[in-house]
Amino acid sequence: MTNLTGRIQQEEAAERLPAARALWRQSSTRVSVTNPVRTVLAGMAAGAERCMYCGDNQGTDIDHHEPMARDPLRTFDWLNHLLACSHCNSHHKRERFPVDEYGRPLLIDPSAEDPFDHLLLSLSVGEYRALTEKGRASIDVFGLNRPILARGRQQAFNVVVMCLRQWPDAVSGKSAYQPDQVVHIIREQPCADVCQAMLRQVELPGASVVFKDVPEIVAVLRDEGLRGALLR
Ligand SMILES: [Zn+2]
Numbered sequence: 001m002t003n004l005t006g007r008i009q010q011e012e013a014a015e016r017l018p019a020a021r022a023l024w025r026q027s028s029t030r031v032s033v034t035n036p037v038r039t040v041l042a043g044m045a046a047g048a049e050r051c052m053y054c055g056d057n058q059g060t061d062i063d064h065h066e067p068m069a070r071d072p073l074r075t076f077d078w079l080n081h082l083l084a085c086s087h088c089n090s091h092h093k094r095e096r097f098p099v100d101e102y103g104r105p106l107l108i109d110p111s112a113e114d115p116f117d118h119l120l121l122s123l124s125v126g127e128y129r130a131l132t133e134k135g136r137a138s139i140d141v142f143g144l145n146r147p148i149l150a151r152g153r154q155q156a157f158n159v160v161v162m163c164l165r166q167w168p169d170a171v172s173g174k175s176a177y178q179p180d181q182v183v184h185i186i187r188e189q190p191c192a193d194v195c196q197a198m199l200r201q202v203e204l205p206g207a208s209v210v211f212k213d214v215p216e217i218v219a220v221l222r223d224e225g226l227r228g229a230l231l232r
Contacts, residue, residue, distance in 0.1 A: 004023050047188050051088050053092070062084075063082045106134050118132045123201070156191035160195045165217065186230060
């Protein structure tokens, strides 16, 4: 990837983007870069290789977080690669990369920042609320509140609650499930952001209100063993 970046750098500024695109598409790049990078990203993605933007569909595409058109020299920058589903990549993110008045990126980079610093997930409706300007732009560009995702997150909440109800008996040996099986089922669910939001919101002052319909899972979400396994 360093060598390919060097080849792009050798070009005149106006020729860098076409050169980057040509190098990215050539078949030898697929063997030496694209396929191995996609494999590593898939191993890092939540659940069953889920998209790093929506968390719901299978991640199939390598997305350039900062688009090639904006900085061709980041085409082969490992830190600029994320795994995205084709829907997020082609219909939402595309070449969009908003910046503020000082030129600083307005999209959350999930490889470098905690999205929950910028976004609050409303667990009851499955939609995100922006906490910052970056959160607002990210909801818009990634289409985070499209109705099908909100529905998926509500479903994920119900599944996680069912799993968490098993936890006390799993720990004490009274359940058919071992604790690591409960953790595994939760970790393999789509919309992993829902469980992560639950683990964070249970620590906040309003936890009793957030979990008022399922008060029995509050103590479970605060269990150190469970938190250690799910917040890894
Ligand atoms: Zn997606």
